[in-house]
Amino acid sequence: MVVMVLTVPLAAVLGAATAFGLLLVTWGLLSHDDSGPVDSVMQSWWSRLAATRGPVDRRRVALCLAVGVVVGVVTRWPVAAGLAAAGAWMLPAIIGPDRDHARRVARIEAIATWTEALRDNLSGAAGLEQAITASAIESPEPIREEVTRLAVRLQRSWRLPDALRGFADELADPTADLVVAGLVMAARGSAGQLGDVLGELAASARAKVASRQRVAAARKRNRTSARVIVGATLAMAGMLALLNRGYLAPFDTPTGQLVLLAAGGCFALAFAWLGRLMRDRDASRVLAGAAAPDESRAVPT
Structure with a gap:
């Protein structure tokens, strides 16, 4: 009983922290207003990141956030939501066509x-x-x-x-x-x-x-190996979620x-x-x- 009482608040804290982190990432990616009091170190870091990565695709950001929300709702795991959003951002460049x-x-x-x-x-x-x-x-x-x-x-x-x-x-x-x-x-x-x-x-x-x-x-061989790993992992997780x-x-x-x-x-x-x-x-x-x-x-x- 005590474990259950502790589990609910901790899960809520994890979920809130994940949501807050996603909001901060979204705000940092989409914000173009430099009039507010932004910390100089973070501003310099973001400027260097933007210079090396180029312009941010807002539709891609929205898609990643949507994937994270869907996974979070289905699994009720805040960590899974964050990992799904990060995977939707990273994996297309690795397992997708070049x-x-x-x-x-x-x-x-x-x-x-x-x-x-x-x-x-x-x-x-x-x-x-x-x-x-x-x-x-x-x-x-x-x-x-x-x-x-x-x-x-x-x-x-x-x-x-x-x-x-x-x-x-x-x-x-x-x-x-x-x-x-x-x-x-x-x-x-x-x-x-x-x-x-x-x-x-x-x-x-x-x-x-x-x-x-x-x-x-x-x-191409590396991409094929990565696709097999990702596909097998997602297929196993999906089968366990549905069948057991x-x-x-x-x-x-x-x-x-x-x-x-x-x-x-x-x-x-x-x-x-x-x-x-x-x-x-x-x-x-x-x-x-x-x-x-x-x-x-x-x-x-």
Whole structure:
């Protein structure tokens, strides 16, 4: 009887703490008002996090919270609600399809094709600017918009180095940075053997595509393993909840919730480590921090 009396308040406290934590996370993700008295340390931390993670998808946040609420209502376990919300946020990037891979590979292949076209145009063009303008006519689809803007800027009398840096900033790709660096050096008067350099850069880009394909194959095996683990775990939990609810009765207690939290923490650490292994590490740019295009850089005609 005493245990039951203690269990209810503790479960209520755990539920309230979980709900309060989810509210704080939601407020931090969705709030854009900096007028209130926000602690400087937390504000600095959140600024760095936002800078590295990019803009937050509100629909994704709402979906994760909805999953947490549904699991909490069905199981009446506050820890399960929090773990479900966290899993809905983390797992799609680990067990879901790698949609960004095809886009990254297509962009690198497009950069290689454009570099080869630029090399071929140099032999019949009056200069580098004319070769770039001519290459925009049949530039590959993944980078056509950026190449077209580069050609338009050159037609508007932009300085070639400034236009090229803006082009690199728009593509934000390490392979494109290497090509642009070679073109910038050529624009400054170091154009010796530029055609050979562009040919080597194009070959290097295609080699990188092949390397990415091999890495993607290895990551696919990891994703398959993660899907099997997650699927088996969820299937077992669902079967026990439907067919033998009494087997899960120990989790109704505060001690059971702590055990569930520890088990969920182990899974979270394992999946975080797996996500780190799957992360694309080829992100170091040669021209990182290149200034964005500015109309003031155009040369008056």
